[in-house]
Amino acid sequence: GQNIDQPTEMTATEGAIVQINCTYQTSGFNGLFWYQQHAGEAPTFLSYNVLDGLEEKGRFSSFLSRSKGYSYLLLKELQMKDSASYLCAVGDRGSTLGRLYFGRGTQLTVWP
Amino acid sequence: DTGVSQDPRHKITKRGQNVTFRCDPISEHNRLYWYRQTLGQGPEFLTYFQNEAQLEKSRLLSDRFSAERPKGSFSTLEIQRTEQGDSAMYLCASMGSPGAPLLNTEAFFGQGTRLTVV
Numbered sequence: 001g002q003n004i005d006q007p008t009e010m011t012a013t014e015g016a017i018v019q020i021n022c023t024y025q026t027s028g029f030n031g032l033f034w035y036q037q038h039a040g041e042a043p044t045f046l047s048y049n050v051l052d053g054l055e056e057k058g059r060f061s062s063f064l065s066r067s068k069g070y071s072y073l074l075l076k077e078l079q080m081k082d083s084a085s086y087l088c089a090v091g092d093r094g095s096t097l098g099r100l101y102f103g104r105g106t107q108l109t110v111w112p
Numbered sequence: 113d114t115g116v117s118q119d120p121r122h123k124i125t126k127r128g129q130n131v132t133f134r135c136d137p138i139s140e141h142n143r144l145y146w147y148r149q150t151l152g153q154g155p156e157f158l159t160y161f162q163n164e165a166q167l168e169k170s171r172l173l174s175d176r177f178s179a180e181r182p183k184g185s186f187s188t189l190e191i192q193r194t195e196q197g198d199s200a201m202y203l204c205a206s207m208g209s210p211g212a213p214l215l216n217t218e219a220f221f222g223q224g225t226r227l228t229v230v
Contacts, residue, residue: 004154033218042116042203042221043155087154096168098143098207100219102154 004103020073028093035087116222124228132190133225137206147203
């Protein structure tokens with residue numbers, strides 16, 4: 001089966017850096033995804049890691065270690081609009097193609 | 113194409129009534145997924161279509177739930193005899209263009225239909 005764990009809540013101040021961790025267990029790892037979801041809105045894609053290492057995309061970076069079953073999402077120069085839920089999700093080779101297994105989400109609150 | 117669209121955005125229904133939701137995926141995508149999300153949880157997989165074929169259903173999808181994608185384009189999700197436990201956000205996602213590599217790639221989500229059963 002799949003088990004994905006991430007913190008429930010985090011807070012940070014505008015302009016700061018925050019790191020959201022995600023650990024996972026899956027029988028057939030096939031990529032790790034981070035999605036951002038504002039309240040009442042659709043999840044929107046942020047990043048995808050399938051190989052170990054850091055992927056950087058503007059203010060957002062995502063890191064993956066497959067041997068440790070660990071990923072993090074790094075948000076730099078935080079803005080108020082970054083207040084949202086951040087969802088960690090994994091794909092599983094042994095499961096339906098494209099099916100994602102999501103964590104509960106980390107609710108990030110950015111204070112002025 | 114502006115993305116995945118879902119209709120309605122909100123639905124309030126009385127317990128025992130039937131409801132139907134619609135999803136229009138991105139037009140060139142051949143794979144379509146339905147997820148359900150409750151407050152404070154991540155989305156949970158319900159069912160998957162490749163073109164018009166429904167290839168997988170989660171055990172979450174009881175006999176009261178049925179989904180179709182008759183022409184391989186839009187999809188509908190029907191819940192019969194709704195129960196209060198069905199209250200949730202129902203999300204549709206699409207991905208996969210014909211000829212594209214069969215790898216996990218970005219899934220595009222619609223804004224969801226929020227169902228409240230009273």
